Amino acid sequence: GAGVSQSPSNKVTEKGKDVELRCDPISGHTALYWYRQSLGQGLEFLIYFQGNSAPDKSGLPSDRFSAERTGGSVSTLTIQRTQQEDSAVYLCASSNPGPGRTGGAGRELFFGEGSRLTVL
Amino acid sequence: AQTVTQSQPEMSVQEAETVTLSCTYDTSESDYYLFWYKQPPSRQMILVIRQEAYKQQNATENRFSVNFQKAAKSFSLKISDSQLGDAAMYFCAPKWGTYKYIFGTGTRLKVLA
Numbered sequence: 001g002a003g004v005s006q007s008p009s010n011k012v013t014e015k016g017k018d019v020e021l022r023c024d025p026i027s028g029h030t031a032l033y034w035y036r037q038s039l040g041q042g043l044e045f046l047i048y049f050q051g052n053s054a055p056d057k058s059g060l061p062s063d064r065f066s067a068e069r070t071g072g073s074v075s076t077l078t079i080q081r082t083q084q085e086d087s088a089v090y091l092c093a094s095s096n097p098g099p100g101r102t103g104g105a106g107r108e109l110f111f112g113e114g115s116r117l118t119v120l
Numbered sequence: 121a122q123t124v125t126q127s128q129p130e131m132s133v134q135e136a137e138t139v140t141l142s143c144t145y146d147t148s149e150s151d152y153y154l155f156w157y158k159q160p161p162s163r164q165m166i167l168v169i170r171q172e173a174y175k176q177q178n179a180t181e182n183r184f185s186v187n188f189q190k191a192a193k194s195f196s197l198k199i200s201d202s203q204l205g206d207a208a209m210y211f212c213a214p215k216w217g218t219y220k221y222i223f224g225t226g227t228r229l230k231v232l233a
Contacts, residue, residue, distance in 0.1 A: 031219060033221070035223070041225060041226075042126075042211060042223045042224055042225040042226055043211065043223035045220075045221075045222070045223075048219055048220075050219070056219070056220070089163065091163075091165070093165075097218070097219070108155060108167040108170060109155075109157075109165075109167075109221060111157075111164055111165040111166070112164070113162065113163050113164045114163045114164075
């Protein structure tokens with residue numbers, strides 16, 4: 001697609017329910033990231049995918065959080081048994097780290113508009 | 121530990137004036153990249169400017185420029201001729217290694233008409 005697409009845009013759920021957040025990255029982008037942004041805070045790294053594998057999932061806050069990516073494209077972030085402290089905006093970003101400096105490590109992230117999760 | 125600090129939670133600037141947003145970081149690496157991102161109320165983060173640490177020349181993109189002081193580990197963003205559309209949260213984001221971006225806590229910029 002033309003940009004990174006995230007759904008739903010907003011999600012209100014009750015404490016204890018499971019939620020799934022979806023990210024559709026820019027076509028051809030092999031790197032995909034999930035970040036969490038709490039009110040008035042910076043971006044907290046959650047997980048990084050290269051292709052379908054996740055070499056760094058160190059930012060997932062607990063085992064209630066999981067993510068997968070299929071076909072090197074769409075990713076789903078799942079939060080089980082949601083808690084009120086999970087309320088935040090969840091941002092997805094993708095990148096295409098090709099060869100060279102500006103085409104590789106210097107490539108920027110392209111972000112979606114985020115999914116705002118509210119846990120009542 | 122690799123850290124990023126944006127010490128100004130909020131800044132204000134008059135339309136058409138110049139403002140500088142500060143960012144400092146700590147790393148033991150010598151080769152890395154530095155980014156400034158803008159997040160308007162629509163929530164979508166967009167790239168403002170990028171700097172490669174091995175380049176001494178400061179990056180410039182139209183009204184946006186950086187003052188990169190590698191020895192001091194400082195990477196400030198200067199916005200000239202500020203416009204109402206510049207109002208947003210600005211995040212400093214160094215990138216170390218092949219994939220790890222670390223974001224600061226952000227500076228909210230208000231532009232006064």
